Amino acid sequence: MPMESFLSQEIKILAIDDNQDNLITLRAVVSDAIPRARVITAQDGSSGISLALSENPDVILLDIVMPVVDGLEVCRKLKQDGRISHIPVIMLTALKTDRQTRVKALEAGAESFLAKPLDEVELIAQVKAMAKIKESADLQRLEKSRLASLVLERTLALEKELNERKKTEAELIIAKNKAEESDRLKSAFLANMSHEIRTPMNGIIGFSELLKETDIEPDERDRFIRIINGNCQQLLHIINDIIDISKIEAGLVEVVPADFCLNELMDSLAENYRQNASCKGLQIILHKDPHCVESRIHADQTKLRQIMDNLITNAIKFTDAGRVEFGYKIRDDRLDIYVKDTGIGISEEHRNIIFNRFWQVESGLARKYGGNGLGLSISRAFVKKMGGEILVESTPGQGSCFSFSIPYVQSCIKPLSQAKTLPEVTDFTGKTVLIVEDEPDNFDLLNIILGRFHLIVLHAWDGNEAMRIFNEHPETELVLMDFKLPDVPGQEITKQMLQLRPQLPVIATTAYAMHGDREMALEAGCAGYLAKPIRMNELFQIMKSFLN
Numbered sequence: 001m002p003m004e005s006f007l008s009q010e011i012k013i014l015a016i017d018d019n020q021d022n023l024i025t026l027r028a029v030v031s032d033a034i035p036r037a038r039v040i041t042a043q044d045g046s047s048g049i050s051l052a053l054s055e056n057p058d059v060i061l062l063d064i065v066m067p068v069v070d071g072l073e074v075c076r077k078l079k080q081d082g083r084i085s086h087i088p089v090i091m092l093t094a095l096k097t098d099r100q101t102r103v104k105a106l107e108a109g110a111e112s113f114l115a116k117p118l119d120e121v122e123l124i125a126q127v128k129a130m131a132k133i134k135e136s137a138d139l140q141r142l143e144k145s146r147l148a149s150l151v152l153e154r155t156l157a158l159e160k161e162l163n164e165r166k167k168t169e170a171e172l173i174i175a176k177n178k179a180e181e182s183d184r185l186k187s188a189f190l191a192n193m194s195h196e197i198r199t200p201m202n203g204i205i206g207f208s209e210l211l212k213e214t215d216i217e218p219d220e221r222d223r224f225i226r227i228i229n230g231n232c233q234q235l236l237h238i239i240n241d242i243i244d245i246s247k248i249e250a251g252l253v254e255v256v257p258a259d260f261c262l263n264e265l266m267d268s269l270a271e272n273y274r275q276n277a278s279c280k281g282l283q284i285i286l287h288k289d290p291h292c293v294e295s296r297i298h299a300d301q302t303k304l305r306q307i308m309d310n311l312i313t314n315a316i317k318f319t320d321a322g323r324v325e326f327g328y329k330i331r332d333d334r335l336d337i338y339v340k341d342t343g344i345g346i347s348e349e350h351r352n353i354i355f356n357r358f359w360q361v362e363s364g365l366a367r368k369y370g371g372n373g374l375g376l377s378i379s380r381a382f383v384k385k386m387g388g389e390i391l392v393e394s395t396p397g398q399g400s401c402f403s404f405s406i407p408y409v410q411s412c413i414k415p416l417s418q419a420k421t422l423p424e425v426t427d428f429t430g431k432t433v434l435i436v437e438d439e440p441d442n443f444d445l446l447n448i449i450l451g452r453f454h455l456i457v458l459h460a461w462d463g464n465e466a467m468r469i470f471n472e473h474p475e476t477e478l479v480l481m482d483f484k485l486p487d488v489p490g491q492e493i494t495k496q497m498l499q500l501r502p503q504l505p506v507i508a509t510t511a512y513a514m515h516g517d518r519e520m521a522l523e524a525g526c527a528g529y530l531a532k533p534i535r536m537n538e539l540f541q542i543m544k545s546f547l548n
Ligand code: ADP
Pocket: 310, 314, 315, 318, 341, 343, 344, 345, 346, 354, 359, 360, 361, 362, 370, 371, 372, 373, 374, 375, 376, 377, 400
């Protein structure tokens, strides 16, 4: 601290003396000599110590001879207390020649001493010197505490930095492991996918070649066609899985609830898989909730069916003997569904990771079961989107049980009364159908199938031509509308046609085959939806429903 600052500051002096007169004299002397001095006084040791604590004086003038607690004891106490030990103490001794007392004063911790009667000049000089000592001690203390807080601050910052570095390091290790795992899975997926795609392709190409031969027996020809068809379905399944997983990753999965009959869905699943299961000698057992007779619910039927398809296909695939059971139960506001098998089971270490995409317990060339490792991760994402969680319990060698629970929302729409169902019409002779299709092969196929039903077929290559033909042919009774047209989107053309003829059945035919396309078609006002590849049976069902 510079000198000027010292001179300009107030000097606080605490005088402790049992003699009131002495105190008055001290105050007068000090105030005269140092105008900026302020003298506070105490007449005994303990109030002196209290004042020292509360006032933080710059100098203490302490009389030695006092009743109760003498000055030496007071000095010791002052010097023992860390809060005030830095305040310089000048002891006031009785006799200049009392050497022993002066030594004791220094031993008690006093910085200086003065003998009575006091020499005013010496007193003032000492007070000033001590005040300076106190000031520099204060500065030192201040600097020390500033340094200490700086060190603390820096230490904390370093600790924080170190923790962050450790965290980043841990995150990097996790990310690296993930990247390596993902890389490994992707390579396995590609190798696997190549196998999964080439296998059905091999069947399709090979048996199509064989079909060209002229001398095949009709039975054999039917068998080849069945094989080609089966392989095509397998390919389609793979493509759908890839589209689904891409949609999941892009966050584009939407739940589209509608009213449907849960028992019908369960029955149709049991029916579809019974043959597959019996080929392996497995039993299919369905348990419907006996308290749920009508079982009309409001949920996303397409996704529910797809989840069940994945779980039942797996259950059959990974079971060599025994049975596959599935069913549902309604528990308050939840719908619990499960698929259980008596198959190979899943070890504990694999029970969670099988839900990760591309993950399969079996890997490498010696794979026995096939598959692309996407079914469970798609199912898990769908269940989650529908408000549930998929779980697995399993005992290796004994079987597995996959279960999930989604919110149960009862449908508020009553099923149509059976009595009102119209009689089936299967003769479509002479009825006119407009096909809007820009792909020649696709048109060819539809044209051949519809020709078999003796329908009159009109054809438009694009949206504008479709509107023209539609206007020229009011006898048109049904439209098969491709949604992806070269000029105007099929949805637009559908809306324009329905504005003119609201009762006209327009059936959307799309090759996107994305879940959600059906809803897009219905939103445009279509009466139905056919995903490509179009199956003859499905087309026939559409004709039956709309051409009567
Ligand atoms: P994929 O069946 O096409 O391989 P999934 O995602 O459906 O793919 O299943 C991932 C893996 O989980 C399977 O490869 C198999 O190892 C295991 N898994 C699934 N379901 C079962 C089951 N019911 N029994 C035994 N293992 C199963």
